[in-house]
Amino acid sequence: MSIQEHITEIRSRIDAAARETGRTGADIVLVGASKMNDADTCQEAIAAGIDALGENRVQEMTGKLAQDAYRGAPLHFIGHLQRNKVKQVVGKAALIQSVGSVELLREIEKVAAKLEVVQDVLLEVNIGGEEAKSGFAPEAVREAALLAKELPHVRVQGLMTIPPIAAEEHGNLAYFQKVYALYVDINREIYDNELKYISMGMSGDFEDAIRAGSNMIRVGTAIFGQRYYAK
Numbered sequence: 001m002s003i004q005e006h007i008t009e010i011r012s013r014i015d016a017a018a019r020e021t022g023r024t025g026a027d028i029v030l031v032g033a034s035k036m037n038d039a040d041t042c043q044e045a046i047a048a049g050i051d052a053l054g055e056n057r058v059q060e061m062t063g064k065l066a067q068d069a070y071r072g073a074p075l076h077f078i079g080h081l082q083r084n085k086v087k088q089v090v091g092k093a094a095l096i097q098s099v100g101s102v103e104l105l106r107e108i109e110k111v112a113a114k115l116e117v118v119q120d121v122l123l124e125v126n127i128g129g130e131e132a133k134s135g136f137a138p139e140a141v142r143e144a145a146l147l148a149k150e151l152p153h154v155r156v157q158g159l160m161t162i163p164p165i166a167a168e169e170h171g172n173l174a175y176f177q178k179v180y181a182l183y184v185d186i187n188r189e190i191y192d193n194e195l196k197y198i199s200m201g202m203s204g205d206f207e208d209a210i211r212a213g214s215n216m217i218r219v220g221t222a223i224f225g226q227r228y229y230a231k
């Protein structure tokens with residue numbers, strides 16, 4: 001199946017899941033997780049109507065930017081971001097989805113101020129409390145949101161999460177529901193309901209994420225096929 005056919009199929013599944021919650025597919029942003037796919041493949045996905053592309057690695061993103069891989073669609077940064085690489089991402093990514101520490105927020109503020117831009121970000125929630133994953137602990141998100149509000153060159157647009165690898169089908173539904181509840185609370189209490197995005201759901205679980213309230217999903221394998229890490 002071509003990328004176009006994959007996207008068409010995914011869009012219809014998105015629409016069906018969204019309708020279960022009184023929404024439609026038009027309410028869900030489809031981000032293609034394009035890691036390990038080349039610039040031509042990125043352009044193919046954009047031509048097929050993907051809403052945005054998301055990259056994980058700064059070096060790969062920088063190389064593909066130079067090849068104009070993302071022309072025609074917003075670029076998101078979705079991977080673990082080291083502080084010393086913030087300079088290479090701020091002002092280039094329309095949305096940094098993976099901001100999981102106060103240090104990172106402050107560094108983004110510093111770089112964005114220097115560039116005189118306001119950087120849109122999502123706060124990443126480590127909902128499974130996993131040692132190896134970045135992100136704010138659920139109970140630390142409020143405080144991070146309050147701090148971010150004081151940073152003039154950072155604009156929080158919502159929350160993002162990557163739950164633990166599910167051992168069984170629907171295994172992440174409860175995590176998605178927890179992050180959604182957090183999103184609703186923070187949105188009301190801190191942001192006057194002006195947050196836009198709750199980014200959760202990947203190839204294997206985006207329908208459950210949408211059922212739980214997600215409005216932005218990050219899909220790699222189901223669009224681009226398997227990634228071959230040995231290459």
Ligand SMILES: *Cc1c(COP(=O)(O)O)cnc(C)c1O
Pocket residue numbers: 033035056078079162202203204218219220221222
């Ligand atoms: C790779 C990646 C995805 C997509 O994963 P698939 O299972 O291939 O759909 C989503 N989010 C992040 C942060 C990723 O790194």
